[in-house]
Amino acid sequence: MSDFDSPEKNYVRDFVARNREALACVSDSVFYFGELGMQEHRTCELLCSVLEEHGFQVERNISGFPTGFMATYGAGAPVIALHAEYDSNPTNSQRSGVTEKDEIVPGAPGHCEGHNVNAAVLVTSALALRHAMEKFKLRGTLKIFGAPAEEQLISRPYFVRDGYFDDVDLAFHGHILDELKTDYGLIQNASISVDFTFHGESAHAAMWPWRGRDALDAVVLMDMGVAQYREHMRTTMTAHRVITNGGQQPNVIPALASVWWYFRDSTADGARGLFEQAKKIAQGAALMTNTEVQFNVRSAVWPVLGNQTIAEVVQRNIAVIGMPRWTEHEQAFATNLQRQAKVAEDGLRPAVTPLLGPSKQIPASNDAGDVSWKVPMTRVWFPANVPHIPFHHWTGGAALATSIAHKGGEAGTLAIATSAIDFLKDPELVDSAKRSFREATAGTPYRSLLPAEQEAPVHVNEAAMEKFRPLMEPFYVKQRPHFIA
Numbered sequence: 001m002s003d004f005d006s007p008e009k010n011y012v013r014d015f016v017a018r019n020r021e022a023l024a025c026v027s028d029s030v031f032y033f034g035e036l037g038m039q040e041h042r043t044c045e046l047l048c049s050v051l052e053e054h055g056f057q058v059e060r061n062i063s064g065f066p067t068g069f070m071a072t073y074g075a076g077a078p079v080i081a082l083h084a085e086y087d088s089n090p091t092n093s094q095r096s097g098v099t100e101k102d103e104i105v106p107g108a109p110g111h112c113e114g115h116n117v118n119a120a121v122l123v124t125s126a127l128a129l130r131h132a133m134e135k136f137k138l139r140g141t142l143k144i145f146g147a148p149a150e151e152q153l154i155s156r157p158y159f160v161r162d163g164y165f166d167d168v169d170l171a172f173h174g175h176i177l178d179e180l181k182t183d184y185g186l187i188q189n190a191s192i193s194v195d196f197t198f199h200g201e202s203a204h205a206a207m208w209p210w211r212g213r214d215a216l217d218a219v220v221l222m223d224m225g226v227a228q229y230r231e232h233m234r235t236t237m238t239a240h241r242v243i244t245n246g247g248q249q250p251n252v253i254p255a256l257a258s259v260w261w262y263f264r265d266s267t268a269d270g271a272r273g274l275f276e277q278a279k280k281i282a283q284g285a286a287l288m289t290n291t292e293v294q295f296n297v298r299s300a301v302w303p304v305l306g307n308q309t310i311a312e313v314v315q316r317n318i319a320v321i322g323m324p325r326w327t328e329h330e331q332a333f334a335t336n337l338q339r340q341a342k343v344a345e346d347g348l349r350p351a352v353t354p355l356l357g358p359s360k361q362i363p364a365s366n367d368a369g370d371v372s373w374k375v376p377m378t379r380v381w382f383p384a385n386v387p388h389i390p391f392h393h394w395t396g397g398a399a400l401a402t403s404i405a406h407k408g409g410e411a412g413t414l415a416i417a418t419s420a421i422d423f424l425k426d427p428e429l430v431d432s433a434k435r436s437f438r439e440a441t442a443g444t445p446y447r448s449l450l451p452a453e454q455e456a457p458v459h460v461n462e463a464a465m466e467k468f469r470p471l472m473e474p475f476y477v478k479q480r481p482h483f484i485a
């Protein structure tokens with residue numbers, strides 16, 4: 001890799017080069033922990049302890065999340081936040097480095113997107129920056145956030161609501177992909193995640209059905225109501241659900257039934273409007289079935305908005321970093337995996353992605369959205385997985401503890417850390433990011449979509465993780481990561 005335009009950035013480059021093994025160790029450790037959202041106890045402890053060993057002050061349990069943390073280093077302005085997620089997904093257990101479906105533990109959760117690499121990039125960027133700040137006497141504060149349960153869009157709106165970003169000047173979010181790129185403008189959709197629970201009365205379904213008030217009927221009627229309403233939804237809106245409680249056995253009329261919905265749109269107001277309509281439909285369903293309805297918002301996130309100033313800074317550094325040099329073996333692995341996934345067999349990407357204009361908004365969401373409306377934020381995508389393979393499918397997990405993931409993670413770390421250096425060194429640049437943030441958000445003031453008193457659903461996935469953790473433990477990485485300043 002050629003030289004950067006400053007000794008601080010060259011230090012970051014050399015830091016990443018001499019800490020390759022440690023980055024890979026964090027990434028692989030989190031991969032084999034395979035912890036579901038809100039149950040990332042081992043992951044969280046590993047990241048916190050590494051940051052503490054290098055002089056970060058760590059606050060655990062932020063916003064009441066047992067697996068969330070904020071680690072702080074330095075003092076004064078600018079305050080730069082790095083944040084990332086590290087949760088796995090249910091039933092996504094997959095051995096890494098093989099090109100056939102092969103579960104590590106049958107039925108267990110696992111990483112099949114790559115949030116394990118996000119965790120490694122977060123920690124390595126933090127350490128590279130912290131040591132560069134000390135060596136070059138750079139003033140400023142780093143705030144490193146561990147964000148639980150991204151797959152359920154939960155934690156960051158709570159962090160923002162609870163004031164953790166109030167003094168932050170700008171933020172970086174690193175996420176795995178198969179490209180080295182950044183983007184700006186509206187990147188992802190808003191989403192509101194809600195449980196609707198209907199309360200009725202049980203009865204023997206054959207003997208005295210007229211005594212029963214059927215909560216499952218209400219769930220079914222709500223489903224029909226939303227289905228009818230789909231004709232009138234804007235084309236940017238989507239709604240999807242699972243029935244989380246449909247009763248126990250057919251001869252007992254269910255007194256309790258619940259359905260968990262996601263309502264999405266390209267704007268926060270749109271998602272809010274769709275949720276309001278769904279509440280009316282739920283009330284209608286309750287009225288028809290003589291039941292009562294309660295709803296509980298699990299989380300609610302704004303669309304992700306990328307900041308143009310930060311993106312342009314990141315892109316300049318990406319041009320120097322370039323793509324990892326892939327070996328023939330890595331290319332062959334990628335092509336084989338693509339064949340298995342039945343996607344284009346064109347291997348790993350040879351070149352970084354240019355920044356050609358505002359992003360195209362995709363219908364998925366990420367709970368980083370709220371951060372991006374609170375402070376200027378940019379997403380850095382890094383090439384740690386194989387192009388075109390579908391996330392949340394076994395092929396999405398097959399490369400996640402290989403050299404492809406490690407090299408991609410190094411590229412992501414470099415892009416974040418060198419760009420943060422640019423802002424640490426130049427207060428004008430920080431002001432410029434804030435100006436473009438004000439322009440992009442003018443007329444759309446941020447207010448949380450979360451109900452004010454809403455508490456985080458911290459017990460999600462407890463039973464699943466308790467069941468599988470003992471079976472997954474034998475596969476854990478035995479070494480601890482050792483970073484050298």
Ligand SMILES: [Zn+2]
Nearest residue numbers: 113115150175
């Ligand atoms: Zn993700």
